[in-house]
Amino acid sequence: MEMMKAAVFVEKNRIVLQDKPVPPIGPLDALIRITTTTICGTDVHILKGEYPVAPGLTIGHEPVGIIEKLGSAVSGFHEGQRVIAGAITPSGHSYACLCGCSSQDGPDNAHGFKATGGWKFGNLIDGCQAEYVRVPDAMANLSPVPDGLSDEQVLMCPDIMSTGFSGAERAGIQIGDSVVVFALGPIGLCAVAGARLKGASTIIGVDSIKVRQDMARRLGATHIVDFTQGDPVEQIMALTRGRGVDAAIEALGIQATFESALRVLRPGGCLSSLGVYSSDLRIPLDAFSAGLGDKQIITTLCPGGKERMRRLMDVVASGSVDLKPLVTHRFKLDDIEAAYELFAHQRDGVMKVAITP
Amino acid sequence: MEMMKAAVFVEKNRIVLQDKPVPPIGPLDALIRITTTTICGTDVHILKGEYPVAPGLTIGHEPVGIIEKLGSAVSGFHEGQRVIAGAITPSGHSYACLCGCSSQDGPDNAHGFKATGGWKFGNLIDGCQAEYVRVPDAMANLSPVPDGLSDEQVLMCPDIMSTGFSGAERAGIQIGDSVVVFALGPIGLCAVAGARLKGASTIIGVDSIKVRQDMARRLGATHIVDFTQGDPVEQIMALTRGRGVDAAIEALGIQATFESALRVLRPGGCLSSLGVYSSDLRIPLDAFSAGLGDKQIITTLCPGGKERMRRLMDVVASGSVDLKPLVTHRFKLDDIEAAYELFAHQRDGVMKVAITP
Amino acid sequence: MEMMKAAVFVEKNRIVLQDKPVPPIGPLDALIRITTTTICGTDVHILKGEYPVAPGLTIGHEPVGIIEKLGSAVSGFHEGQRVIAGAITPSGHSYACLCGCSSQDGPDNAHGFKATGGWKFGNLIDGCQAEYVRVPDAMANLSPVPDGLSDEQVLMCPDIMSTGFSGAERAGIQIGDSVVVFALGPIGLCAVAGARLKGASTIIGVDSIKVRQDMARRLGATHIVDFTQGDPVEQIMALTRGRGVDAAIEALGIQATFESALRVLRPGGCLSSLGVYSSDLRIPLDAFSAGLGDKQIITTLCPGGKERMRRLMDVVASGSVDLKPLVTHRFKLDDIEAAYELFAHQRDGVMKVAITP
Amino acid sequence: MEMMKAAVFVEKNRIVLQDKPVPPIGPLDALIRITTTTICGTDVHILKGEYPVAPGLTIGHEPVGIIEKLGSAVSGFHEGQRVIAGAITPSGHSYACLCGCSSQDGPDNAHGFKATGGWKFGNLIDGCQAEYVRVPDAMANLSPVPDGLSDEQVLMCPDIMSTGFSGAERAGIQIGDSVVVFALGPIGLCAVAGARLKGASTIIGVDSIKVRQDMARRLGATHIVDFTQGDPVEQIMALTRGRGVDAAIEALGIQATFESALRVLRPGGCLSSLGVYSSDLRIPLDAFSAGLGDKQIITTLCPGGKERMRRLMDVVASGSVDLKPLVTHRFKLDDIEAAYELFAHQRDGVMKVAITP
Missing domain, CATH: 3.40.50.720 (NAD(P)-binding Rossmann-like Domain)
Structure with a gap:
């Protein structure tokens, strides 16, 4: 079993870098090798115990990376492609998605909706402050990065720009x-x-x-x-x-x-x-x-899905909004605990940090 | 000066029938002779002092009647026409009206909006629990009653049906x-x-x-x-x-x-x-x-204006909604204090009362 | 290879009942055993050669049936369940679907849209005037029939009611x-x-x-x-x-x-x-x-997907719209050529026919 | 009777400057002294006889000016105020206006709508290529120019910016x-x-x-x-x-x-x-x-009314759109025939002309 590094919520006030297995993927999933990610204010809520997640969960919901592996039922993408995925990863096929409310995506039973159920990364499943992340329902969520855009230029698309x-x-x-x-x-x-x-x-x-x-x-x-x-x-x-x-x-x-x-x-x-x-x-x-x-x-909860990401990256590519200056600090994944320390205390004029594995 | 009877808010817990002058009208107004009106839950709030209005104000905002007189600048209507007007009487020309928010109609200054400012009858100006009522901005608010519809059939249009x-x-x-x-x-x-x-x-x-x-x-x-x-x-x-x-x-x-x-x-x-x-x-x-x-x-505050009233009366005329059974009790205007007594205490299965001058 | 009967477009003016293999299914598909289906005016356009489809294609896009088999990646349903699917079967994960235009669902490339691409049954893939039909993207499209509703009561949901x-x-x-x-x-x-x-x-x-x-x-x-x-x-x-x-x-x-x-x-x-x-x-x-x-x-092209079907069946169950009287004639699948003959010529006051394998 | 100069449609291919009486105003109107106006492509259609108007009509629908006189029923404005009015001057009180379709404003009968009926200036009534123009329904249409904006900065608001x-x-x-x-x-x-x-x-x-x-x-x-x-x-x-x-x-x-x-x-x-x-x-x-x-x-026909004008002038004031460079040529009203000659033939890189009485 291949291992990787991941930022894991251990208990209130403790998110630490740990070794975890690289996530296995199912037929509808993709495995992404993270090249850049970031920390969100919501992650700080998690850190402080204000928003509850399961101990042991990998945190983070803003992935930029490269397709490492595709599930057996996934078509339309290829390994090695540079992609992002939204913080919210709608299935595309739930009742919630099909009535235009994809961020509140729930399991396919009579209910079909679950409050904030579309937010999976670092909330319901392992997130992307790690070397690899499993993207569920890859066909609805992988969004190729246009040529010419850097990781940092699209780093805000998955969450803060969309939100x-x-x-x-x-x-x-x-x-x-x-x-x-x-x-x-x-x-x-x-x-x-x-x-x-x-x-x-x-x-x-x-x-x-x-x-x-x-x-x-x-x-x-x-x-x-x-x-x-x-x-x-x-x-x-x-x-x-x-x-x-x-x-x-x-x-x-x-x-x-x-x-x-x-x-x-x-x-x-x-x-x-x-x-x-x-x-x-x-x-x-x-x-x-x-x-x-x-x-x-x-x-409103952050809209996700590949069409949303495509549009946001188009806005970036058009030059009409430039969010790169929001990235005020850069850390290696190995130093993510220091990044949390800085970001959680809003030290040194920090706005957003870029984390690179 | 011609006199008429009107239900007037005197003080908390006292709405009484009084003699008042028939209201004079300005160039944009119409004078309506009331043939049927009703009491609203909001009038009971006023009675109980829960919603403040000026002492001396005639109460009531649900008029059915006949055009008695038209202001000098009013065209498109004629005296003797049977009409209703909405509880809310938008001017049609305020900033609020022109941006589609006519119930919040305010005076024509930089502000242009006033919370609940479109509700004039029995709130900002004398209302229609009386023999006559002045309708402001008549061209935007008078709505002819289609032939074949009775007063009681259209009595719910001005407020409760619209709301x-x-x-x-x-x-x-x-x-x-x-x-x-x-x-x-x-x-x-x-x-x-x-x-x-x-x-x-x-x-x-x-x-x-x-x-x-x-x-x-x-x-x-x-x-x-x-x-x-x-x-x-x-x-x-x-x-x-x-x-x-x-x-x-x-x-x-x-x-x-x-x-x-x-x-x-x-x-x-x-x-x-x-x-x-x-x-x-x-x-x-x-x-x-x-x-x-x-x-x-x-x-939402009740939408008003003659186009809204026209549509609601069309719904009544089409037979798809029949609200006449809501009228459970009938009173002469002379007995309106008894009507308030019954309605305010929700006695005798009352839903709505019809008041006829 | 198991065989079944199917109504196949052979050439202009010839739709005939033939033996064909029961369709194989992929990981995202379901196989439905048809219990009732019908003929649409569009099928008559196809018959007359006015709307082109590939010779050899099974016609029909209004399926009521029972889940016979589920693809390996399908969850949330079980074999033996009574379901319908819409005439339009959106993938749920295309760009078109994710921007709210699922009837124009196209392949997942830069384009992402295809005019009428969501209409697959009896247009792009084999349809349901047959004993079995393959439903693509089953998780987005299978819609369980509520208890108490007959096949004929829900037969109009897939196309004409939705359209x-x-x-x-x-x-x-x-x-x-x-x-x-x-x-x-x-x-x-x-x-x-x-x-x-x-x-x-x-x-x-x-x-x-x-x-x-x-x-x-x-x-x-x-x-x-x-x-x-x-x-x-x-x-x-x-x-x-x-x-x-x-x-x-x-x-x-x-x-x-x-x-x-x-x-x-x-x-x-x-x-x-x-x-x-x-x-x-x-x-x-x-x-x-x-x-x-x-x-x-x-x-507008007919909206599809399981949420749409769920809503339409709810309308039927509520009793507010009763379309069963539209079914004026009934045929066995074996007699579908006679059904086409009747329906195409609008004989005998026909509105819709029910076809049962 | 006071006289003024006005550009009048005489017959096909002839718009000429004539002396006409200053228009009288009714109770709901305002008289505006024009300080700047312009010529629209539609005026050229009129000139060429492609869009029919009555011979003798003053042309022009893009007024910037000063309130000279207010009708007796008009409140909320004062003489001497600097204003614009939209090319389309909705009444505010018609059925069309009250259902959100004010450019198709018709007379107050059962119909209530008239195709392009909101376009009055230089179409149904005398327009503003003149020293003075009568603005109908002044309370719905006069829009004060914010301090600091020049005539030419707001000259595009009445028509081309709105359209x-x-x-x-x-x-x-x-x-x-x-x-x-x-x-x-x-x-x-x-x-x-x-x-x-x-x-x-x-x-x-x-x-x-x-x-x-x-x-x-x-x-x-x-x-x-x-x-x-x-x-x-x-x-x-x-x-x-x-x-x-x-x-x-x-x-x-x-x-x-x-x-x-x-x-x-x-x-x-x-x-x-x-x-x-x-x-x-x-x-x-x-x-x-x-x-x-x-x-x-x-x-879409150009939206009008004072709220629309207010918003467009706010956009200009915010600096986010600068249309002043569209004004490529300037003429006195006395030379308007030359302006038509230039504009109709699109000579000399002309985009818009400014006309000043």
């Missing part, structure tokens, strides 16, 4: 909309870029960290609100001359940002929520207009 | 969907009818009152859940064999129904909220899948 | 719409039922055959226009008092109905086209308002 | 789509900018004129196809590696571009038509996949 853009897409942003994005971490920054791509003319980023504010401006923010400089709700209402925003994107996952997002929405607007929450939320009666304000709250 | 149907419409119900409606008051019953009209194949009504359950079955409910006979969430999950519903319509406005609606939604489903809430709401973390379940919460 | 309903769905029909359906063959009749399910209040069926007019009324038509009794465009404009219809569904596939559909559309309306055309079409300048009328022409 | 963008909007362009725009006149160039604003990653412009190709690249085209250098269909299929485009925007109005647009569409794609056609169109059977390709043909 951030979906925040703008699900908000139904129209040309000329005003949009606010609460929190300018990697997801929020991608939501800013997504809002610009969808035609928003006013894009307000909310954060207090200078380097993130600068990156937001670079990606399309027209205004920055620093919540340490005054009530963000008041600042945003002033910027929109009392009208409020057409869409508010929540990209942090706490009560304060959720509630502020609801407050700055114009009647009829959409709160597009991307954050991973860790406690109950409260909807204040006034911010909700007693239920009569035509407001919408829409939550 | 109930919108609960189904905004949920985006598709052919073959499963839908649950929480609370089978007049709005919930119309939501049941709306879900059937939109093609749902499984429609579950939740209520404990026999007469409402029966009416729900008549309007299209395929299953009834009585929450006094066991946990409604468990009953609904059993009825859908663990899948949950595609859409849950909240038609009461309390935490228990809102929360249950969220719990019975399949991942990716839509909670369509119609209730008027009177306190903050709580979103339980698990029912919300930590924000990762692709769930939507959509609130 | 007819999609004509109404893609037209974006709203509550209160007026809709016309041109031609009341099986597809048109299902479009009538679909328009009713989507909430149309005025549904005009156009046909000259009495039995079809009667069936249309039963399925929801509120008006019938007989084109032998006067210009159908004039009749429809009169019925809508000069307004025109919100949606016009074309269910025949000839210039006259296509053009009339365009003429009776109100500005901003939608022509939803279901017909299989056999020659170029002409768009008259005036009917098209010189391209400035905000009109839409939307064509 | 071009709508071609992209109605095509439902998604992030990562491939789009082709046929013909790079002012409308086509704005469609290119609109496709970019909606997130297309591949934008192919088709034209043979160098200056237009260059402008298209500047506005977002990623590829140019010159139809004099080879069959445009083949070139586009090659650029998309055989896949075809997700959306094809027709911006000329002739059979050749319409047909090519249909041919290069992937199955399931959308042909978004903006051109003003002057003869019947032919849909080739193969390009239409016999009606089974899930293709859509959507026509």
